[in-house]
Amino acid sequence: MKKKLELSDSYDYLRFLTKEKDISDQIINHSRSMITIINRDYIYEKANLTFCNAHQIVLDTILGKSLGDIWGHDTFQNAIKRNVDLCFTGKTVQYEATFMTPKLGKRHFEVVFRPLSVEPGKITHLLAETFDIDDLKNSKQAVIQKEEELRKFESNLPIGFLRCDPSGKILYANKAFLMIADCHDESSVTEMNFKNFYNEEELFEMQIDQLIGSHSKNFGRVNLKNSYGKEIPCRISGFLAVNESGIPAYVDFAVEDCSRELMLENRLLQAQKLETIGSLAGGIAHDFNNILATISGYSEMLQEDLPKESELSDKVGKIQLAVKKAQSITNQILTFSRHLEQEKVLINVAEVLKETIGFVRSSIPSNISLKSRIPRMNANVLADPTQLFRVFLNLMTNAIQAMEEDGGTLSVNIEVVEKEFVQHELNKDILADEYVLLTFKDTGEGMEPSLIGRIFEPFFTTREVGKGTGLGLSVIHGIITEMEGEILVSSKKKEGSVFLIYLPVSKNYYHNKVKKSTRKKILFITGNKYESRILSLALESAGYELIFISDGENFIRVMNNIRERPDMVIYMSDSKQINPDDLVEIFRNQKILTPCILITDPNQEVSEEKLLNSGIIYQQLTMPVSLKEIRNAIQELLR
Amino acid sequence: MAGVLIVEDDKELREMLKLSLLRRSFTVIEAENGRDAIAHFKPLITDLVVTDLIMPEEDGLKVVIKLRELKPSIKIIAISGGGKVGPGSYLNLAKALGADAIYSKPFSINDLIAKIEQLLDNEQLG
Numbered sequence: 089m090k091k092k093l094e095l096s097d098s099y100d101y102l103r104f105l106t107k108e109k110d111i112s113d114q115i116i117n118h119s120r121s122m123i124t125i126i127n128r129d130y131i132y133e134k135a136n137l138t139f140c141n142a143h144q145i146v147l148d149t150i151l152g153k154s155l156g157d158i159w160g161h162d163t164f165q166n167a168i169k170r171n172v173d174l175c176f177t178g179k180t181v182q183y184e185a186t187f188m189t190p191k192l193g194k195r196h197f198e199v200v201f202r203p204l205s206v207e208p209g210k211i212t213h214l215l216a217e218t219f220d221i222d223d224l225k226n227s228k229q230a231v232i233q234k235e236e237e238l239r240k241f242e243s244n245l246p247i248g249f250l251r252c253d254p255s256g257k258i259l260y261a262n263k264a265f266l267m268i269a270d271c272h273d274e275s276s277v278t279e280m281n282f283k284n285f286y287n288e289e290e291l292f293e294m295q296i297d298q299l300i301g302s303h304s305k306n307f308g309r310v311n312l313k314n315s316y317g318k319e320i321p322c323r324i325s326g327f328l329a330v331n332e333s334g335i336p337a338y339v340d341f342a343v344e345d346c347s348r349e350l351m352l353e354n355r356l357l358q359a360q361k362l363e364t365i366g367s368l369a370g371g372i373a374h375d376f377n378n379i380l381a382t383i384s385g386y387s388e389m390l391q392e393d394l395p396k397e398s399e400l401s402d403k404v405g406k407i408q409l410a411v412k413k414a415q416s417i418t419n420q421i422l423t424f425s426r427h428l429e430q431e432k433v434l435i436n437v438a439e440v441l442k443e444t445i446g447f448v449r450s451s452i453p454s455n456i457s458l459k460s461r462i463p464r465m466n467a468n469v470l471a472d473p474t475q476l477f478r479v480f481l482n483l484m485t486n487a488i489q490a491m492e493e494d495g496g497t498l499s500v501n502i503e504v505v506e507k508e509f510v511q512h513e514l515n516k517d518i519l520a521d522e523y524v525l526l527t528f529k530d531t532g533e534g535m536e537p538s539l540i541g542r543i544f545e546p547f548f549t550t551r552e553v554g555k556g557t558g559l560g561l562s563v564i565h566g567i568i569t570e571m572e573g574e575i576l577v578s579s580k581k582k583e584g585s586v587f588l589i590y591l592p593v594s595k596n597y598y599h600n601k602v603k604k605s606t607r608k609k610i611l612f613i614t615g616n617k618y619e620s621r622i623l624s625l626a627l628e629s630a631g632y633e634l635i636f637i638s639d640g641e642n643f644i645r646v647m648n649n650i651r652e653r654p655d656m657v658i659y660m661s662d663s664k665q666i667n668p669d670d671l672v673e674i675f676r677n678q679k680i681l682t683p684c685i686l687i688t689d690p691n692q693e694v695s696e697e698k699l700l701n702s703g704i705i706y707q708q709l710t711m712p713v714s715l716k717e718i719r720n721a722i723q724e725l726l727r
Numbered sequence: 728m729a730g731v732l733i734v735e736d737d738k739e740l741r742e743m744l745k746l747s748l749l750r751r752s753f754t755v756i757e758a759e760n761g762r763d764a765i766a767h768f769k770p771l772i773t774d775l776v777v778t779d780l781i782m783p784e785e786d787g788l789k790v791v792i793k794l795r796e797l798k799p800s801i802k803i804i805a806i807s808g809g810g811k812v813g814p815g816s817y818l819n820l821a822k823a824l825g826a827d828a829i830y831s832k833p834f835s836i837n838d839l840i841a842k843i844e845q846l847l848d849n850e851q852l853g
Contacts (some may be wrong), residue, residue: 279758357821370809373808374808374809375808377738377808377809377831377832377833378737378739378740378808378810378832379739379740380832380833381740381743381808381832381833381834382737382740382743383833383838384833384834384836385740385744385747385833386743388747388836388837389743389746389747389750392837411833418808418809422809427809427816428816429818429819431817720769
């Protein structure tokens with residue numbers, strides 16, 4: 089420009105000026121902005137071509153028109169005038185607004201008013217520049233929307249995403265990661281180092297090294313520690329981004345919590361293992377029963393050949409006792425492997441649980457408290473109540489033993505839960521609409537994690553050798569599985585164990601309905617409140633009517649009353665007030681012909697000879713008896 | 728004297744059963760699996776059969792069905808050491824298929840023989 093000023097010819101200079109004005113007019117006219125000059129009376133004094141085109145009018149018609157004429161008087165009063173006035177006070181005003189122009193329609197503009205002064209010291213005009221930012225605005229919005237969507241995407245997915253620098257310093261992390269990390273303060277996450285979530289920092293560094301080689305990689309399962317030091321099994325994959333010079337810039341990690349998946353996998357593995365052990369043990373038990381049958385058969389023949397009450401006969405008796413014991417073990421194995429059929433009746437689990445709790449409460453050590461809440465509920469399941477009693481008793485006894493030394497609390501709960509809940513907890517399709525969920529929780533010594541997976545295996549025991557067969561929990565597992573239920577355990581060393589039992593609620597209301605007039609009457613002679621109550625629950629559910637007595641006097645009274653006379657007598661050997669010999673005497677003296685079932689303890693000796701000679705129609709069963717055994721015996725005797 | 732067929736794959740157990748029956752003067756016929764029992768069945772001299780249920784070469788359930796078919800009046804006692812098919816036990820299935828009595832192993836041989844005598848007595852009475 090300066091060079092041009094050197095021109096000496098005034099004509100040339102004028103020409104130059106004219107040309108220069110033309111050029112600037114050109115620039116102004118063709119600017120993409122609408123440019124105008126407005127005076128203090130809000131009248132247009134100049135306007136560029138873009139402005140004219142937008143309003144589809146020629147320049148001459150615009151000049152002399154007011155802002156209100158062009159934009160509409162309302163728009164002028166409400167949206168423009170204030171800003172114009174502000175500009176006339178000497179300020180540059182900038183704002184965004186939506187206006188209508190005849191050519192472009194409704195669009196979004198950025199408006200800039202700059203004060204101009206033609207006379208010194210006075211603002212006489214303003215320069216208005218109006219930029220069409222509609223497209224820009226739209227694309228900006230699109231970007232914001234896109235960003236919003238992406239944010240939603242990564243915050244809704246249950247997978248943790250985080251970006252860190254190659255040293256591990258976290259730059260960004262999504263909600264899911266914060267959940268996995270158990271970090272509740274979103275802002276503090278950028279002060280953390282991802283490296284510290286690893287058990288060994290070397291592993292993080294190794295992963296970065298691998299990413300430098302391959303950029304993205306799936307690292308599979310890695311145990312991470314959350315903010316509280318709890319280990320969380322996670323599936324991790326990473327991506328490394330480099331800058332223009334090829335130097336690592338940042339690393340993105342996807343972290344997926346797979347504890348549930350791992351837990352379910354383990355559970356499935358355990359179930360398969362138990363199934364395998366079950367069929368193996370079942371096969372062995374079956375073969376053993378063959379062998380026991382041979383031993384028992386020969387020893388019975390031997391006993392026949394030997395003089396009664398001889399020393400040799402006693403020894404053979406011991407063999408038979410051993411056979412009985414062995415049989416009880418093979419039976420337990422068969423129950424575990426579900427090779428034994430259970431006789432089932434419709435029964436309210438809550439009732440059985442209540443009885444069992446009552447039984448346990450009477451013998452609980454003083455340093456252990458038993459908390460239970462058994463509401464009235466419709467918790468009918470198909471089960472052998474005597475088996476259920478065994479299950480509950482066993483779990484509670486185990487819990488009490490686990491707390492024997494230091495004391496603690498055993499909490500027992502029962503509730504009915506919905507199908508969906510069970511489906512989620514057990515992660516499998518189930519048929520029943522409702523389940524009974526029983527919880528047995530102790531605050532005892534708990535178990536090592538490595539043992540938890542094995543406790544349902546037969547012969548697995550944490551007790552000293554010689555204390556118990558280690559069959560208890562495996563038998564429980566068999567009984568619950570046979571009922572199409574499920575038993576789960578969780579335990580923490582020093583904190584205690586929790587056993588959960590799910591049993592399908594049976595809607596089969598009519599299962600045990602027996603007409604009252606055809607119901608058989610059974611006289612129950614027993615001393616033990618609880619165990620016999622369970623048996624009676626079972627028999628009542630099976631359709632029998634029961635009368636209870638505990639001593640000989642009442643027995644004679646009932647037997648002599650024609651109205652009360654039962655169809656059958658069941659004698660439990662725990663009746664303290666009347667022993668088997670007394671019973672036999674009463675039967676003989678009173679000439680009672682009612683059939684009788686004697687349920688005796690395995691260690692109790694009942695003289696068979698005496699029984700046979702007494703003329704009593706009887707069957708003898710040994711404890712623990714199942715509902716099936718009793719029913720078979722009843723049917724056999726009533727035939 | 729009445730003839731009893733013993734179908735049992737366990738040799739020792741079969742011999743024990745045989746000995747105990749011989750002591751009571753029964754005529755004893757033996758078979759070590761279901762196939763032999765059916766193939767060599769002698770209806771004229773067999774009044775009762777004691778059969779195991781889980782055996783190789785045709786199981787005991789087949790024996791129950793087949794022998795009942797060959798001789799409707801035959802008495803059948805099934806014995807088993809446990810085992811299930813579907814929801815029910817083999818023993819209950821055998822009963823449903825027509826066994827007159829069932830015993831799970833190990834059983835009392837005296838009980839079994841008393842049962843055999845009872846079934847055959849009823850037979851004679853009938």
